[in-house]
Amino acid sequence: MNRFAELLDRLVLTPSRNGKLTLLTDYFRSVEDPDRGLALAAITGDLSIAAVKPAMLRTLVIERMDPVLFGYSYDYVGDLAETVSLVWPQAPVDIANHEPTLAEVVAKLQAASRSDGPQVLARLLDSASTSARFAIIKLVTGGLRIGVSARLAKQALADFGKVEIAEIEELWHGLTPPYLALFAWLEGKAEKPRKTALALFRPVMLSNAVGDGDLEKLDPADYAAEWKWDGIRVQAVCEGGIRRLYSRTGDDVSGAFPDLAEAMDFSGALDGELLVGDPRQATGTFSDLQQRLNRKSVSPKIQQQYPAFMRCYDALQIGDEDVRGLPFRERRGRLEAFVRTLDPSRFDLSPLVEFTNWQALEELRRKPLHPVIEGVMLKRWDSPYVAGRPKGPWFKWKRDPHTVDAVLMYAQRGHGKRSSFYSDYTFGVWSGPEGSEELVPVGKAYFGFTDEELRQIDKYVRDNTIERFGPVRSVRADRRNGLVLEVAFEGINRSTRHKSGVAMRFPRISRLRWDKPAAEADRIETLQALLDS
Amino acid sequence: MRASDLLHPRPEGLYCPPGDFFIDPVRPVNRALITHGHSDHARSGHRSVMATQQTLDIMGLRYGDSFAGTTQAAVLGETIALGGVAVSFHPAGHVLGSAQIKVAHQGTCIVASGDYKRQKDATCEPFEPLKCDVFITEATFGLPVFRHPPDTEEIARLLKSTEQFPERTHLVGAYALGKAQRVMRLLRDAGYEKPIYIHGALAKLSEYYQSQNIDLGTLEPATVETGQKSDFAGAIVVGPPSAFADRWARRFPDPMSCFASGWMRIRQRAKQGGVELPLIISDHSDWGELTATIKETGAEEIWVTHGREEALVRWCELEGIAARPLHLVGYEDEGD
DSSP: HHHHHHHHHHHHOOOOHHHHHHHHHHHHHHSTTTHHHHHHHHTTTOOOOOOOOOHHHHHHHHHHHHHHHHHHHHHHHHHHHHHHHHHHHHOOHHTTTTTTOOOHHHHHHHOOOTTTTHHHHHHHHHHHHHHHHHHHHHHHOOOOSSSSSSHHHHHHHHHHHHHHHHHHHHHHHTOOOOOOHHHHHHTTOOOOOOOOSSSSOOOOOEEEEETTGGGGOGGGGEEEEEEEEEEEEEEEEETTEEEEEEETTBBBBBBOOOHHHTTOOEEEEOOOOOOEETTTTTEHHHHHHHTSOSSSOHHHHHHHHOOOEEEHHHHETTEEOOOOSSOHHHHHHHHHHHTSSSSSSTTTEEEEEESSSSSHHHHHHOOOOOTTEEEEEEEEOOOOOOOOOOOTTEEEOOOOOOEEEEEEEEEESSGGGGTTSSSEEEEEEEESTTTOOOOEEEEEOOOOHHHHHHHHHHHHHHHHEEEEEEEEEOOOOOSSSOOOEEEESEEEOOSSSSTSSSSEEOOEEEEEEETGGGGSSSSHHHHHHHHHH | HHHHHHSSSEEEEEEEEEEEEEESOOOOSSSOOOOOOOOTSOOOOEEEEEEEEEHHHHHHHHOOOOOOOEEEOOOOOEEEEEEEEEEEEEOSSSSSOOOEEEEETTTEEEOOOOSSSOOOOSSSOOOOOOOOOOEEEEEESSSTTOOOOHHHHHHHHHHHHHHHHSSSSSSEEEOTTTTHHHHHHHHHTTOOOOOOOOOGGHHHHHHHHHHHHOOOOOEEEOOOSSSSSSGTTOOOEEGGGOOOOOGGGGGGSOOOEEEGGGGSHHHHHHHTTTEEEOOOOOOSOHHHHHHHHHHTTTEEEEEEEEHHHHHHHHHHHHHEEEEEOOOOOOOOOOOO
């Protein structure tokens, strides 16, 4: 248990992706079965343990210590799980000398009934070390929040076993904790587990961005063009009565889209974009789609207001036939015929865009027909469907980003190589009536600049600091003083979390405007106008 | 005599009227008795200073030789009479030279413990529990959440990390007096034999520790003039925490920020400070040490100063021990 606890403690404070991968692979290497598999399940969210409510945790601890001292402690720490883990009374030595393994902890928690759950938890906490107590509490209260996605955990598995992540993703949904067969294969001790489960995820094919000079070398006649829809990439798989909707990284998202899942009464695997609206009438914007994302449950009202549908652009399997090896031209033909048999309120076909030369396509890309289109996709007519991001068969050619001139307001120190640089920037635009304008923060960006520019901004931040809060500095920014940053972004969403009411998608610094006076930076209305377009 | 007539707070610090002296005064006074060399306790500009020889040496290193009008070295365990008050210094286990000050007069005995800890520390004399009527305790970590793990475990995590991330420089933030030398000594005790690189701010004090027969092994300045940036890959560099946010840290490849402090017990503290590897190593007592020490002194009354007084006072109430906060000002809550 202590090794798992230590892993969690390190992961939560390690900002870099590579650092996290190192910690995870080292853990998989040094910890035995079944603990490492259970840890993996805890991280990917595939471990089911009866939950203990925070109120119960508080009751347990109050039975063991003075409530006033607990109150002082909780006020100071601010996090219930952490406070309880720290103040829990140390047990007598005879209980404490056996450190439980993760497997023992999980087994006891899974066997606990609703009524004896709290007592089981209390006994486990008695026997654990301080940081193990924290890990146990995190397991029972749900949500480790350690900044590791399921995708990253799978990448660590791939690194650990020196295999492609696509192989892990393809197997993943047929496996269950503690993943003994998976680890045996990754360690070279057994054959690759066979796919026995139905409706598994197929690793997706990804595109490359069109780079400078790429198109000149390509013949337009070799490529089909489609609109690039600004939704979320999904894969709908139905096999032997099992229906699953996967995200592009292989997470099962069926639960979030029950309306769409219900209409999946076919046999096959389709690739496409999840959008909201009614495909026969109107396609919703990304802001509309957001109403359906990151929700634990979806109310009937929301489902009705923002119905989910799938705009299909590829077929991976039709009936029993795996069509991934066929050229795109042929898959497209099969797809068109197949989609015609599906519920037209839930499935439609992503139309092809006719073009004769790159210049004509460029015109279309710049002025798309619909706000939810973010560019065009190019697909080679003769390309098979292959996992990963091969260079050549698929390209994305995005609409040019929006830009805004904003003023630097706060700067935060980075991590690792950037730990002595102020490298994360919060910027704002002007708001309020003329003569009493104020800056409102509209976003945060930490890339897009060169190392040399980083040094220049860092110096600017240090020379113009007006206040410091821990790793954050507030920078002089008023009508006459301030550094103007040109920020590029992909779109604007409404936000209730930000004072400005807007949130940028994918913001990055595109240029430093040392030349531009702060007073001439943009106003909030410029961004608000984009909301309604 | 009443305890509060023997010692009581004044704006300058804790004052003893019959002996006419202050303990750890924060403003210049005529006669100061000083528990240890941290700058919030040991200030320059007093007319006369009494402290252990090591504390006097440390003050000299920090402030220059003229830090006080006159100085007098107190020998641990020896009683000195000051205006009829019997004063003696006893080890506090905090940093090199640190002492508790025992003040006795007309049948009343008060121990001002300064800062202290009970964990073993090879760089200073261990804390000596003293029987007294009133015990004045610090409360830097005076909350039940503060439990310092064994320092050897923390150092083992640091060493493990240097193996996991051999391409990165491990920058260990540690206060220049005491903590830094303790970390270095712990590394040596754990078998780490490579040179330890130090920030310039640590040089004089570390040299002084070595002169007092505290072996810290080979220390080298963390400068790039003598070598390449890549020389620091996998190295351990110790410096004051403030230096790591500074341009100074840029000389190291992909530095991993580590911080040796009791505050690192709280995850959010580590996260806010951008610390990747928190090392819970403290020169102050944790909750368990504070409460055990209070009981051990047998004191009927506890005066609590600098830190989280209210929780420790509450604990004393629950134990039936009279306690009150002293509300002394000028000591750094953050000091660890």
